[in-house]
Amino acid sequence: MPAMRWTGEMSQITRRSFLKVSTQALLAASGMLGLGALLRYLGYQASPPPITQLDLGPASAYPPGSRTLLPDVPALLVHTEVGFSAISLVCTHLGCTVEPTPQGFACPCHGSEFDPGGLPRRGPAEKPLPSLQVEQDAEGRLILHVV
Amino acid sequence: MRPNFYLHLHPPTIPAAQARWRYTLGAGGTAVFLAFVLLVTGALEMFFYIPTPGEAALSVQMLTYTVPFGGLLRNLHFWAAQWLLVVSAVHLVRVVFTGAYAPPRRFNYLLGLALFVLVILFDFTGYILRWDQGIQWALVVGTNLVKSIPLLGEAFYQILVGGAQIGAATLIRFYAWHVFGLTLLGAGVLFWHIFRVRRDGGIAIPPPALRTQRERIFHFELVRREIAAMVWVGSALLLVSIFVPAPIAPAITEITAAASETHAPWFFLWVQQMLQWGDPFLWGVLAPLVVLLALALIPYALPQPAPDELGRWFPKSNRMAQVLLAALVGLVILLTLLAIGSKV
Ligand code: HEM
Ligand code: HEM
Ligand code: FES
Numbered sequence: 402m403p404a405m406r407w408t409g410e411m412s413q414i415t416r417r418s419f420l421k422v423s424t425q426a427l428l429a430a431s432g433m434l435g436l437g438a439l440l441r442y443l444g445y446q447a448s449p450p451p452i453t454q455l456d457l458g459p460a461s462a463y464p465p466g467s468r469t470l471l472p473d474v475p476a477l478l479v480h481t482e483v484g485f486s487a488i489s490l491v492c493t494h495l496g497c498t499v500e501p502t503p504q505g506f507a508c509p510c511h512g513s514e515f516d517p518g519g520l521p522r523r524g525p526a527e528k529p530l531p532s533l534q535v536e537q538d539a540e541g542r543l544i545l546h547v548v
Numbered sequence: 549m550r551p552n553f554y555l556h557l558h559p560p561t562i563p564a565a566q567a568r569w570r571y572t573l574g575a576g577g578t579a580v581f582l583a584f585v586l587l588v589t590g591a592l593e594m595f596f597y598i599p600t601p602g603e604a605a606l607s608v609q610m611l612t613y614t615v616p617f618g619g620l621l622r623n624l625h626f627w628a629a630q631w632l633l634v635v636s637a638v639h640l641v642r643v644v645f646t647g648a649y650a651p652p653r654r655f656n657y658l659l660g661l662a663l664f665v666l667v668i669l670f671d672f673t674g675y676i677l678r679w680d681q682g683i684q685w686a687l688v689v690g691t692n693l694v695k696s697i698p699l700l701g702e703a704f705y706q707i708l709v710g711g712a713q714i715g716a717a718t719l720i721r722f723y724a725w726h727v728f729g730l731t732l733l734g735a736g737v738l739f740w741h742i743f744r745v746r747r748d749g750g751i752a753i754p755p756p757a758l759r760t761q762r763e764r765i766f767h768f769e770l771v772r773r774e775i776a777a778m779v780w781v782g783s784a785l786l787l788v789s790i791f792v793p794a795p796i797a798p799a800i801t802e803i804t805a806a807a808s809e810t811h812a813p814w815f816f817l818w819v820q821q822m823l824q825w826g827d828p829f830l831w832g833v834l835a836p837l838v839v840l841l842a843l844a845l846i847p848y849a850l851p852q853p854a855p856d857e858l859g860r861w862f863p864k865s866n867r868m869a870q871v872l873l874a875a876l877v878g879l880v881i882l883l884t885l886l887a888i889g890s891k892v
Contacts, residue, residue, distance in 0.1 A: 444703060448711030448718075475804040491804070495692040495828055497685045498804050509810035510685050511824045512890075525826045 457535075457543035460485070460522040470501070475546060476533055477501060487545055488519050494526035506530065556746055558770055564763040565859050566751040567770055569801050571646065574777045575639035576745075581778050582632040583738060585785065586670075589625040590727065597677065599723035600673065601716050604679035605799035612796060619793065626794035627785055629671050633815055636664050644846060644873045647853025647866040648752035654847040656744040659737055661844055663824075666734045668815065673726040679719060682797035684807040686816070687714060689823075689832075696829040714803050753859035811887070818883035823891070839876060 414422075416494065463469055463485070469478040475490040475498045490499050490506065497510035505522065506515040514523040519530030534546040549732055565571070596615060598607040611618040640660065649657040672690070676683050691714065695705040710717030745751065753759065797808055812820040822831040850868045859862030862870060 440703075440707065443707045446706060446711045446717075448713075448715045450711075457855050472805040473802040495689045495696075495823065495832075497688055497810075498806055500806060507581065509806075510689060525824055525828075 413523075447526055451547070453547055455545045456548055457545055458544045460537050460541050462544070463543065468501075471545070472498075474533075474545065476545065476547075478535065478543075478545070484534040485537075485543065487535050489531045489533055493528040493530060499530070557733070557742060558767050559746070560767050561764040562750055562770060563753060563761075564765045565753045565761050566757070567747075567765060567773060569773075571859065571861070572751060573642050574639060574773075575635050576742075577774055577777055578781050579632060579635045579639060580738070580742065582628045582635060582785075583734070585628045585782075586625060587731070589621055589628065592621055593625055594727060595801065599677070599720050599826075601719055601800070603677060604719060605675065605797075608678055608680070608796065609712060609799075612793070620789055623789035623792070623794050624785060627789050627792070629674060630814075633667050633671055636660075636667055639662060640843075641873065641877065644866075644869055646752070646861055647858060647863045647869070649847040649869075650752065650853045650855075650858065650866075651847075653744075655747045655754060656741060656748055657847050658844060659741040659744060661840070662737050663734070663741060665840070666730060666737065670726065670730050670734065671815060672813065673722045673730065676722045677719075677726060678796070680797040680799055681807040682738070682795055682809040683813075683836075684800055684803065685810055686812050688803070689820075690816075691718075693828055693832040694702070697833060698829065700743065754856050759858040808836055814884070817887035818880045821883040821887035824890075839880070842872065842876060 414547060445540050455471075457463075457471070457478070463478060463480045465480050465482045467478075469480075470490075471478055471487075476487045477490060478485065478487045483502040491497075492499050492510065492513055493507040494508065494511060494513050497508050498513065499513070501506045502514075504514065505517045506519070508514070508526065511525050513521060513526035514522065515526070515530050516522050519532065521527060521529060531548065533548065536546075538544055593611065596607055596611045596618065598604060608622070611622055613619065615621075643657065643660065672686075676687050691705060691709050693702045694708055697704060706712075708718075708720050708721065709715075718822040745871050800807070811817065819832055819836055822835055825831050850872065851866060853863045853869075857865050
């Protein structure tokens, strides 16, 4: 390379390589923009947000001592002398529905087991089955809060 | 004559050593044939299949039981899909056990691996399309595994599922991937892969100076062998599809209600087995990715097969690759057997 001397040129970048670099930069930028747009497009939530509470009907339908399976929540509604309580049946491992057993609950997918209170007894699940909040409204209807 | 893709793949003559059944097992060609069967049968299934939660399982039932030849069509699609997975695995094993991935074929090995992943995705999305109680937990577990990825999981989940929970948006997305997105990607990579086979000098054999066998076969003989393979595989597929129906189960009423089937589809049983060991991300996402990475690194990180040992099984020079692949295959088979044996 000849010694650097002011020759009247602005820089060492030739017109050709300048065009090449800017074309590549433009292509890369529009590629990223397109990809970003595609991700936002695909990320749109087409289905409505899931319901947060569920009307279970008159509380009198669930007499004291009853244990009711609510398959579409899924949850187990328990009525004891203390009152109403509900426990989620969604396995805290990867989301299969657990089944009530004499010892509590068992998951059919990878063998997790929970005690009647929902605490994990056997892995792979590590978190307890969440309890769901139940309340009675003014007309005596049971409202289940599905988190 | 004008050059075309068919002639690119079928030059006037090729070394006989490149087209021996005992060497290639014909697996790559069989995979191309099965992919073609899937395209045709899949396109025909689209005339009856309805991708909505309420109708999907019912439309599959109608296709199976009332449409003339519908059951046969579905069985052909189902069995071709299962065989394609097996045949591409066999092809992969032959490529590694013969050292055929050596340069200049390293890149084509990666293209092949991409095809393998695509076939698995095809099989999983297709399986979900049944939308019956047989697929329910596989869908729940599979999508929740995506969610378990740190940082990006939530966004991936939403893109995959189309909402905060599984529903109509999920089914239509799986359908769009199965019949269009994956088909487009798959067709592109497939053409590239077989284009590269010829570009890389045809099927791997020793370089001309080291060849012991000089015999060549004509274009006509190559095509005759290809047609023979298609006739045999096609007849076997037809026979199995006539007598062994694809699985079918009652429709899903509510995605959370208890389902009859608690096993993953057969090609994911090994992952289901690992999931019992604990952390979902570690065993359900990272572990399978590590297996894939190990496969991808075989041509790059292990001792290369010697040029004069190409064109035959078990060259001494790539023992390491053979041992690694045998270990991986053995592990996956063992985990699968454990999963079949366990009660869950
Ligand atoms: C490598 C390619 C493909 C593979 C591995 C594959 C795999 C599968 C599988 C395993 C099923 C479930 C079958 C069942 O259990 O009934 C399925 C269903 C289906 N596939 Fe494919 N498929 C492929 C290509 C295609 C293509 C190209 C189309 C459309 C052009 C298509 C359309 C369909 C449709 C409509 C169904 C739902 C009907 C049913 O479940 O029987 N597939 N596919
Ligand atoms: C749908 C899946 C696939 C299709 C349709 C396909 C197709 C083919 C075909 C037709 C050939 C010509 C030679 C032969 O038949 O053996 C070939 C060669 C080859 N394939 Fe595949 N393949 C697939 C998957 C794979 C996979 C999973 C790998 C490995 C990871 C792979 C790596 C290779 C390599 C390295 C060659 C060159 C072999 C040689 O020169 O001896 N392919 N493939
Ligand atoms: S989803 Fe319940 S144990 Fe895995």
